[in-house]
Amino acid sequence: MSDELEKLYQSTYTAVVRFLYRKVWDAERAEDLAQEVFVRALAHRPDKPRAWVFAVAANLARDEARAAVRRKRHLTLLKDDPIAQPTVSPAADDTVEHDEQMASVQEALNTLTPRDREILLLWDAGLSYPEIAAQTGLAVGAVGTTLARARRRLVDAHDRQQKQARDNAAHS
């Protein structure tokens, strides 16, 4: 059992971190949570460890999001405080470009409904249709329909943003 979990850890850890990162948007936090997921898996010894790992990861990310909302209230209070303003340091061009691309995809992803987003991220993490269905409560037959819609919306939203960015650049 422990060996099976170790194999799963080797093969899935990166996918779990990526899955969590796309929810909490903090690389270190995503890693902490991913490790927490596997520590819990070792303690619980689930029957279907792969599906279990992603289900727990989704739960942790949801709790994290709730905590983030609470923290945000504090940040709103601090917003006008000059000390709380982030200092902008000059960054290399490629970093800026990478960050812009990432922000653009993130924005496109945020246009999806939470369910479509969840299913798309689970699929991208490598879960099969039956695993996605079991985790989200969707019928297996509906996973394809949801993915079709989610993919189309993500790509359309991203294309719209790119076009808008080009138009803005042309006008300025």
Place this chain on the structure above:
Amino acid sequence: MRHIPEDELHAYLDQGLSRSQCVEIESHLAGCSSCRATRDGIAALRDRTTALLAKLAPPRRFPPAFETLRGQAARRVTSRRRRLRVAAWAASLVAALGLGWTASTMVGPGRATSVATHTMPPVADAPATSIRTGSAEVKPPAPARAVKRAFRDDSIRAAKLAVLDPAPALQLAPVEEPRPDAGEQFDGMWRTVSWDGAQSEAGQSLPHIDGLPVLRVQVQANDQGKRPLMVVAQQLSSGQVIQTIEGPASDVSELLNRRNATSSDGGLSVTISDAAPAADQAMAMQMGDRMLAITGALPSDSLRAMIRRINAEMRSK
């Protein structure tokens, strides 16, 4: 000719179809250029989605050695066991105290049936028909209505105590063999907590029915960062106990499957002296990855109505 719907082609490319469905699609594709073009378009869409999502990746770092996590898990299990041992020790101490106290209040053998019987307060409308024979006082059995009322008053008082006192020990200590059907025995690491404590831990409302006395709130010894699995025991005016369970779907269904198993520590159970209810029923409702369940010796229609009400109340909060 019927063309293949887009979602089926997505499922086909994602290998989400059965072998026979794949064969059907492939034979259609072989003779339909329009569907082949659609398939190619969908394949390109899939590739673009993957490429876009690939941009949303954190910087790659080496994962910690699996042994490190194994060590953390082992420490966590050890600390849980230690907590359970302490809880079992405390429960046995409480049970011993409860036994001593019960024995001291016994008038004759065979009178004591449970703690609740002996904590009954004097009831105003019970007929004062004590007969004094020599120095021994013999009370005739109280009428059933009075017993019920007294029991209800007592349970409300006990419930208030349970709310105020983080460890309502005496109410929870079994004096005799706990009846398997009076208050279920749940396996696992449980903590009995105060109402306020449970609320602050849950971060939102607890699963319960407003207006009914709460006998006990149990929280499964859980890892941090996750809304825990909770069981709230409440008493109906008929004396029956219902238990509302809320938590991760897998945990709740596991709990329901083994709810009749005997508790390993045997110390934390509510013993109710009223007539034992008939076979326990359970009803559950899944909401995403969480599950709400209710158990009690009631008709399934009543349980269904209760679970709907709890669900509506929890959603409205």
